[in-house]
Amino acid sequence: TCACKGCRRCIVCENHFDQNQLKHSEMLYVPSLKKCVCYQGHHLVGFDFPGVSVFQDFISAPEERELIRRNSNRWKDSQSGRRKQDYGPKVNFKKKKVKLSSFTGLPKYIDFIVERIRSLEGLDNFATVEQCNLEYDPVRGASIDPHYDDAWLWGERLLSLNLLSDSFKTLDIDSGEFGLNEFEVKVPLCRRSLVMLSGDARYKWKHSIQRKDITSKRLCCTFRELSPEFSSGGTQEHIGRSLLD
Numbered sequence: 001t002c003a004c005k006g007c008r009r010c011i012v013c014e015n016h017f018d019q020n021q022l023k024h025s026e027m028l029y030v031p032s033l034k035k036c037v038c039y040q041g042h043h044l045v046g047f048d049f050p051g052v053s054v055f056q057d058f059i060s061a062p063e064e065r066e067l068i069r070r071n072s073n074r075w076k077d078s079q080s081g082r083r084k085q086d087y088g089p090k091v092n093f094k095k096k097k098v099k100l101s102s103f104t105g106l107p108k109y110i111d112f113i114v115e116r117i118r119s120l121e122g123l124d125n126f127a128t129v130e131q132c133n134l135e136y137d138p139v140r141g142a143s144i145d146p147h148y149d150d151a152w153l154w155g156e157r158l159l160s161l162n163l164l165s166d167s168f169k170t171l172d173i174d175s176g177e178f179g180l181n182e183f184e185v186k187v188p189l190c191r192r193s194l195v196m197l198s199g200d201a202r203y204k205w206k207h208s209i210q211r212k213d214i215t216s217k218r219l220c221c222t223f224r225e226l227s228p229e230f231s232s233g234g235t236q237e238h239i240g241r242s243l244l245d
């Protein structure tokens, strides 16, 4: 058995795979250009693509080894073949309730990451309130379906630290924007890089990790900040403050 529910699936529970998936137009995001590129006929064309920032080699190889060693236990089975470790407030997103009593804060071993995030340009005010680790193992066919992250509690900037192997994050948009029905941008996730989604890449585009892009075990640590509602001046500021203290 596995932990999948509803339309989620992993190799364990999957007994049928939809072969009739629509063809996407695929583009590659090029971090150094902050553009995505694709071929139109024989021409390589580029489009501005704001909202994705990539910090290559955000941690060193020894730091990566130490992080992996520190979070080697307390994994729980999750959806779509993933395993999960969640350090953050207990939240019921449907009922919009935050449970403060069970919140123990972030693990100590992550302090240096939290600090390093704040040393990045424009991120000096990033107050990490949640860390969620996900493990993707190709043996289980692990993936994450296209989704938007919650916007009620979590703030605009989503940070993910990519460990153990290289992969891709896939961004897609449903509507007829750009004059295409289906449109997909592959964002390279280099091992030890930190990747930020914000703005349109956070709110307009869905993100996912496709099974085919997990070729060897991958670990992702996602860091989140609070939304304006829970931040200074917001109506739920008091809850936000008690989470950050």
Ligand SMILES: O=C(O)CCC(=O)C(=O)O
Pocket (backbone or CB within 6 Å): 132, 134, 144, 149, 160, 169, 207, 209, 220, 222
């Ligand atoms: O594994 C990743 O890079 C994405 C994880 C994610 O989208 C999420 O936890 O909401």
Ligand SMILES: [Fe+2]
Pocket (backbone or CB within 6 Å): 147, 148, 149, 207
């Ligand atoms: Fe997400």
